[in-house]
Amino acid sequence: MLDLSEINWGSVADWVSGVGSLLQPELPIQASVSEITDRRLIDRLTSCLVPEPYHILIVDDDPDVAQFYAMILESAGMHTRISATPEQIPSILEGFDADLVLMDLYMPSCSGLELAQVLRQIPGYLSLPIIYVSSETNVRRQFKALEVGADGFITKPVEPERLVTEVSLRPERMRTLRSLMIRDSLTGLFNHNTILQLLKVTLASCQRTGTPLCLAMLDIEHFKSVNDTYGHPIGDQVLMAPGRTLRLRLRESDIIGHYGGEEFTVIMTGVGLGCAKTLIDGLRESFASIAFQADGHVFHCTFSGGLAAFPEQLSASELIKAADRALYYAKRAGRNRVFNAHLDLIGDDGRAGKHSRSA
Structure with a gap:
């Protein structure tokens, strides 16, 4: 001893x-x-x-x-x-x-x-x-x-x-x-499997405390064209840019993930849909202003976003489905905009109804 x-x-x-x-x-x-x-x-x-x-x-x-x-x-x-x-x-x-x-x-x-x-x-x-x-x-x-x-x-x-x-x-x-197990090696953000687990855990906590939760699904537009035109190294730079923008502008409590391909996910707690839409719209505008350079050419990229929320959606799978559907209609309506799954009207016949355009 x-x-x-x-x-x-x-x-x-x-x-x-x-x-x-x-x-x-x-x-x-x-x-x-x-x-x-x-x-x-x-x-x-x-x-x-x-x-x-x-x-x-x-x-x-x-x-x-x-x-x-x-x-x-x-x-x-x-x-x-x-x-x-x-x-x-x-x-x-x-x-x-x-x-x-x-x-x-x-x-x-x-x-x-x-x-x-x-x-x-x-x-x-x-x-x-x-x-x-x-x-x-x-x-x-x-x-x-x-x-x-x-x-x-x-x-x-x-x-x-x-x-x-x-x-x-x-x-x-x-x-x-x-x-190395939970983060995407390129962006440094949480990978697909981890973000799904974190969504389930965070949602369960919000259900116990009655705290609102917003899920944002973001998709970089025409990304395949960027890879085909400028090469994959430039495409990697484009993929890393949203991660930088999101980490600089969002709260430490917000959870950011690389969902896969050119899609990203943000989980925000204690935030209403209106506030979340304003925030993601601001991030969308910031991302669109970034000037990427390749072989003497300057180009810009945009993303569209879809939002869904708890308690409007009660499960992780419902949140993902609703946010993904809103993202689909945002891209269908002209891209470079953010749609709210609960406020932007989408007809049952599959046609886009009265959308609040944020471009």
Whole structure:
């Protein structure tokens, strides 16, 4: 066990001060509206978001040792939670979205090995990184502990620098892998499967709280012609442009996805249809003003949009169907406009009725 009386707290404090300043995330740069016209600056603005601090769950039956680990990790910018009762970890994890569990290997009521075995039997925690901390130096026993699904082993006494390095590397890798699974590689937006799941989850939350929800389906027009005329690299630039525009203009709580091909999806909560239509119309006008260049030629692109809302539509599939139908009629009515599935009248005979034109 770590002997806290032997720690040189002065050197630890100096190290904490130094590493804390090194690990502070770079703040987003400030820019005027005119400067944002530079595409490279836009890329930097949309990629310099401050990352969410790592959430570390510390499990140790010695509160002083656990507090020591927490002090080091929090000084490095992480969020921690301490528990001395391994039996309660599954329930704690339900309310604490941990990026990693740092646990003692030998605890009286439940060993770290037993706790790791329990966590690996829960589907949601199959890939949750686990690191043991122990004075165990027997390599064979260390390997046996790792066999149950743990990701690392730190031998006591623990050096602050190694603790921060070991703990930060694994959540970073896990977040990268998770991002590759849920995001589109070209646009950086949520991919098709993820956006469908997020729509279901968000809608369920809105149904519980009675919060309005709007779904926007956007489609870039004549995109095949862009690829055929200017080539796929230019087409990729066109596809990336809506993502930049949407991320710069929408709220952090709005969910943006690349639905597939040249289609994009936006999920907005707490917003009425009128406000959503005004917002998407503004984005449509901004996108239409972007000048793309290829081989000395300048061209512009447009998109049309379809809106649907909860509680008018009660399920995710109904929302998608209604928004897609509104999008279809927006394109049929002349393109470069946004239609509302609930206010823009569409006849039962399939003919476009009285539409509110936003071009």
